[in-house]
Every structure is written in C-alpha cells, then in structure tokens.
Amino acid sequence: MKMTLVMDTSNQYLGIGLYxxxxxxxxxxxxxxxRQSEYAIPKLQEILxxxxxxxxxxxxxxxxxxxxxxxxxxxxxxxxxxxxVIAPVKIKVVSxxxxxxxxxxxxxxxxxxxxxxxxxxxDQGKNIVEDQLMSIDEFDHLRKRYPxxxxxxxxxxxxxxxxxxQLVDNIFALSKKEEPVEQPDLLVPQYIKEVxxxxxxx
Numbered sequence: 001m002k003m004t005l006v007m008d009t010s011n012q013y014l015g016i017g018l019y020x021x022x023x024x025x026x027x028x029x030x031x032x033x034x035r036q037s038e039y040a041i042p043k044l045q046e047i048l049x050x051x052x053x054x055x056x057x058x059x060x061x062x063x064x065x066x067x068x069x070x071x072x073x074x075x076x077x078x079x080x081x082x083x084x085v086i087a088p089v090k091i092k093v094v095s096x097x098x099x100x101x102x103x104x105x106x107x108x109x110x111x112x113x114x115x116x117x118x119x120x121x122x123d124q125g126k127n128i129v130e131d132q133l134m135s136i137d138e139f140d141h142l143r144k145r146y147p148x149x150x151x152x153x154x155x156x157x158x159x160x161x162x163x164x165x166q167l168v169d170n171i172f173a174l175s176k177k178e179e180p181v182e183q184p185d186l187l188v189p190q191y192i193k194e195v196x197x198x199x200x201x202x
Contacts (some may be wrong), residue, residue: 003053003106005061006171007044009036010068010096010111011076012154016040017104017168018047025051027168031172036075044079055083060090062175066190067108067131067165068096073189081184092169095190097131098122100152100162109139109153118192121146125174133192145197 006017006027006137014036017027026047032039048055061083063076073096080091097108097120110118115136121129139158143151155162181187 001058003057004172004175005044006063006168006175007040007061007079008064008096008101008167009200010064010066010073010099013164013167014039014043015168015171016044016047017052017172020122021170024143024169024172025053025105028180029165029168034069034071036072040075043049043071052151056087058083058087058089060092060180062092062094062171062178064096064171065093066096067112067133068189077187077189081187084138084184091184091187092175092178092180093187094174094178095120095131097153098125098126098127098168098174099105099123099171102166103173104152105146105149106152106176107143109151109155109157111154111157117154121149123149125177132193157172 003019004019008015012031013029014032014035015029018025026093028043061080063080068071082090083089097110100108101122105123108120112118112133117134117136117139118132120127120131151160152162
C-alpha cells in the first residue's frame with residue numbers, strides 16, 4: 001500500500017504527516033515559525049522511528065510550494081529534492097494558500113509582511129479568485145464579495161480566529177488531485193509579485 005509523507009514548512013507551522021493508503025499513521029502540527037529548518041528533520045525522524053518506517057519505504061512526498069516565507073518554503077523543498085535524488089520517490093506540490101482551505105469554501109490568507117497579505121479564494125480546492133498580494137486595507141473589499149466563505153490561515157491579521165488544525169490532512173487530500181513533478185530538481189518556490197497581483201484584484 002502506498003506510503004505518503006506530507007511536509008509543510010512554508011509559513012508559521014511545521015506540519016508533518018505520514019499516511020499508508022488513506023490512513024493517517026501519525027501527524028504533527030506545531031507553531032515553529034522561523035525554526036522549521038532546525039526542527040523539520042528531527043521531527044520527521046521521530047515519526048518514522050515511531051512508526052517503524054524507513055525513508056526508503058516512502059512512495060511519495062507532498063510539500064507546499066508557497067507563497068510564504070522564502071526560507072520556510074525552501075526547507076521542505078530542499079528535503080524533497082534531496083530525497084528524490086537518493087530514492088525513487090514521487091514529489092507532489094500544493095499551494096500554501098490552498099493548503100489552508102483544503103476542500104472547503106474558504107478565503108485563505110498568509111502574512112506577506114509590511115501590512116500586506118497573500119490571498120486566495122477556494123471552493124473544493126479550486127481557485128475562485130487567483131492567488132494575489134493585497135494590503136490588509138484592501139482585504140475588506142474582497143471579503144464582502146464572499147460572505148459565506150470562512151477565513152483560514154493567518155486570520156488574526158484581519159480579526160478572525162482561524163482553525164488551522166487540519167492543515168496536514170488538507171495537504172494530503174489536495175495532493176490526490178495533483179500529478180507528480182517531472183523534474184524535482186527544478187522545483188522553485190512560488191512567489192506572487194505585487195505588479196501581477198494588482199491585475200487580479202478586482
């Protein structure tokens with residue numbers, strides 16, 4: 001049965017999950033903002049050892065590609081690239097914004113610093129509004145257009161308490177709709193430039 005490893009280091013959380021088929025064997029989600037590079041591999045080793053699983057038993061690895069912290073995104077991506085070199089593992093990537101929404105109807109937001117947000121609107125994992133960069137002040141306009149969509153991700157930035165406890169499971173669920181990356185060594189983080197964002201805002 002297929003063994004899947006999920007890892008997210010792109011933003012405030014370190015999320016790792018291990019799945020056999022559709023069964024979750026073990027997962028962690030801890031707020032380790034800016035320290036993912038320090039804890040990612042030790043926490044991964046803990047889970048593998050606890051489940052008596054070797055890295056060579058993993059059939060596919062799913063990571064988030066951003067947007068998010070430049071350093072954070074690269075942590076899981078570097079691990080995935082290295083893993084793909086030493087083992088016949090398939091690598092899949094999921095948008096960090098989509099990861100928060102999963103298969104729900106949601107407005108996903110990620111802190112872009114400097115009073116700005118990365119924002120995406122999703123329904124069943126599909127973009128209803130293209131991922132973009134906007135100021136926190138601009139967010140209210142978008143929010144009013146989708147009043148029945150919950151807010152996920154860094155909700156506290158817009159005065160909402162978001163439940164992100166399903167982040168790892170969301171990534172796993174969304175990965176089923178994705179094809180493996182053909183050349184993992186060419187993977188690069190997803191960035192959203194402000195110039196491009198303005199085109200998609202309204």
